[in-house]
Amino acid sequence: MSKTGGKLTTIEIDRGRYEEALANFQEAGLSEYIEARLADAHELVQELAGPFDFVFIDADKDWYTDYAKALIAKLEAGGCIAAHNVYERRGGWGGYGGTGDFFEYMKGLTQFETRILTESRGGLSVSYKKKTL
Known part of the structure; x- marks a missing residue:
């Protein structure tokens, strides 16, 4: 993603799994490429641009x-x-x-x-x- 300018968007409704994912992204050195959203996908997917x-x-x-x-x-x-x-x-x-x-x-x-x-x-x-x- 660093070469293409792309990013990954992920949605998680559970706070514990969300925080674990953030820690994993940080540990892997990928945080700048990932937009992690703590939200209900039923609502958020409609709003994604x-x-x-x-x-x-x-x-x-x-x-x-x-x-x-x-x-x-x-x-x-x-x-x-x-x-x-x-x-x-x-x-x-x-x-x-x-x-x-x-x-x-x-x-x-x-x-x-x-x-x-x-x-x-x-x-x-x-x-x-x-x-x-």
Whole structure:
């Protein structure tokens, strides 16, 4: 990020995990590249300005679709939205709350190419925003 001028924005609602993350960023020498926010993502995601190249969602599973809807317009062409725990091996879709609906929503968006990786525990969806010609 030092070469590109990029930054990472992370949201944590739990004060203990937030403070632990801040300490980890400081210890790793990355604090100047990371904007850590102590907030409720349900509210804050709407307010984030963007633009974003990459979004990783690992939060309240029933809100995945809402997070995506709030961020899609702020995602650069060629950017990626990755979401964790979208597939539960024992239960398949819906094993993790609303993530099945999220995956179907993303697959239905023509401006995205979406795949799911089920090899890892919980599964990971990866959606690339197509570049327009």
